[in-house]
Amino acid sequence: MKKIILILASLLVLVLVLVWVFGRVPASKAAQKVSTFVPSSKAVQKVSTADSPCISDSSSSSSYEAKLCIGAPASQAVLTGNSSITATVDVTGSNPGIQHVAFYLNGAMLLEDFTAPYTFTLPVNQWVDGNYTLSAEALLRNQYTTKRASISLIFKSGTTQPPENTRQFRPTSGKPSAPGQPFVVGVAGDGAGGDPTEADVVKLISSWNPNLFLYLGDVYESGTTAEMFNWYGSSEFFGRFKAITDPTVGNHEYLTGNDSAYEYYWDNVPDYYSFNTAGWHFISLNSNSPRMPVSATSAEYKWLQADLAADSSKCTAVFYHQPYLSIGKEGGRPALVDLWKLMAQYHVTLILNGHDHEYQRWVPLNGDGQPSPTGITQLVTGSGGHSITPFVSSDSRVAVKYSDGKATYGAMRLVLNPASADFSFITFAGSVIDSGTIACQGK
Numbered sequence: 001m002k003k004i005i006l007i008l009a010s011l012l013v014l015v016l017v018l019v020w021v022f023g024r025v026p027a028s029k030a031a032q033k034v035s036t037f038v039p040s041s042k043a044v045q046k047v048s049t050a051d052s053p054c055i056s057d058s059s060s061s062s063s064y065e066a067k068l069c070i071g072a073p074a075s076q077a078v079l080t081g082n083s084s085i086t087a088t089v090d091v092t093g094s095n096p097g098i099q100h101v102a103f104y105l106n107g108a109m110l111l112e113d114f115t116a117p118y119t120f121t122l123p124v125n126q127w128v129d130g131n132y133t134l135s136a137e138a139l140l141r142n143q144y145t146t147k148r149a150s151i152s153l154i155f156k157s158g159t160t161q162p163p164e165n166t167r168q169f170r171p172t173s174g175k176p177s178a179p180g181q182p183f184v185v186g187v188a189g190d191g192a193g194g195d196p197t198e199a200d201v202v203k204l205i206s207s208w209n210p211n212l213f214l215y216l217g218d219v220y221e222s223g224t225t226a227e228m229f230n231w232y233g234s235s236e237f238f239g240r241f242k243a244i245t246d247p248t249v250g251n252h253e254y255l256t257g258n259d260s261a262y263e264y265y266w267d268n269v270p271d272y273y274s275f276n277t278a279g280w281h282f283i284s285l286n287s288n289s290p291r292m293p294v295s296a297t298s299a300e301y302k303w304l305q306a307d308l309a310a311d312s313s314k315c316t317a318v319f320y321h322q323p324y325l326s327i328g329k330e331g332g333r334p335a336l337v338d339l340w341k342l343m344a345q346y347h348v349t350l351i352l353n354g355h356d357h358e359y360q361r362w363v364p365l366n367g368d369g370q371p372s373p374t375g376i377t378q379l380v381t382g383s384g385g386h387s388i389t390p391f392v393s394s395d396s397r398v399a400v401k402y403s404d405g406k407a408t409y410g411a412m413r414l415v416l417n418p419a420s421a422d423f424s425f426i427t428f429a430g431s432v433i434d435s436g437t438i439a440c441q442g443k
Helices: 003-022 041-045 197-205 225-232 239-246 260-265 298-312 334-345
Strands: 056-057 062-074 077-079 083-094 098-105 108-113 118-124 131-140 149-155 183-188 212-215 244-248 273-277 280-284 315-319 352-354 358-360 377-379 398-402 412-417 420-427 433-441
Touching: 062 131, 062 149, 083 098, 083 131, 108 118, 108 225, 118 225, 183 197, 183 377, 197 239, 197 412, 212 239, 212 352, 225 260, 244 280, 280 298, 298 334, 315 420, 358 433, 377 412, 377 420, 398 433
Parallel strands: 077 149, 183 212, 212 244, 280 315, 315 352, 352 377
Antiparallel strands: 056 062, 062 083, 083 118, 098 108, 098 131, 131 149, 183 412, 273 280, 358 377, 358 398, 412 420, 420 433
């Protein structure tokens, strides 16, 4: 028995020595935390040679053929900085039309482009160096999605760790108005999709030389890093106003699972915050229930209650993405009822929303949603440049509504006064659809 124990002990020592000599065993890769920005180890070691930069495809019952090609960069190109990505779609036969081209990186949503030419800038330094597969597919207007074209790429920007933004968001009070000039606030939502109509709305707002800009949410299609960079951040688009912008998050920023790209772009913006400017108190909320609890027991409700109680302003404006009430395609958000009642209790003057892609002005309403001369005025301005949707219902509490195709694209112009706000909804063509003055309802 002693001999057997001695032999087993000797074998154990031998195994330990061999392990020490031939290399300490690395930690399991499965146990390591892997960032979503880092490609798999296999992708880093070897570039796929099964590239298909062009594909031809059609639905089984169609009378057309769609040819989708990734035109640039070339397959197996080495990308070291911001790089132009292009794709083309040519349809022969009975063309149903093209709704968008969607681009993917290693299978994850990268960006959707709604307007030809299908081209955008890829900020390569936002991904860790390595080997990637870029693919693209086209969604036709008959709701058929083509197969994906794909190419292999090598990123070499010097990024070795997933990028982090450690800056702290601070709300802006905008730029001061010149002596004798009004304090102008531009307001728009649902525009950042890279469409020419977005650029038209941006030009309209620029013509006002606004002191402050409020973006009411939604960067299309999924609020990804590439979409924030291209469809929002470009100087051609709403990024032009970044220094004077206070944002609120839309539902599309969550479509990839979370709003991390939105938070990164806005320097770790919180879900809700407030600031003062031009004698007014402004509050940004997150209305994306159920991702963000909004009931009377939620953290957001308690924060809002404390913020309203601590503020003594006569004029308060609250902005968030989904409206509590709406006659548009998206409909209202009943889950916001507790927040609405709380804001009415503290005599909020004005609520600004997007989400539905048209214009709505509701008569002043009390906490129960009944018309009241001292109630809250809700304005829905989701006409910032990315599609217009029709109304699907009616409501006697709606004072003005407007949805007339392309002619609806526009923005809200607010002029802040000590005890009121002058408002105008103006289309990109310069037509004033609605205007008036809203008296402050606060203390």
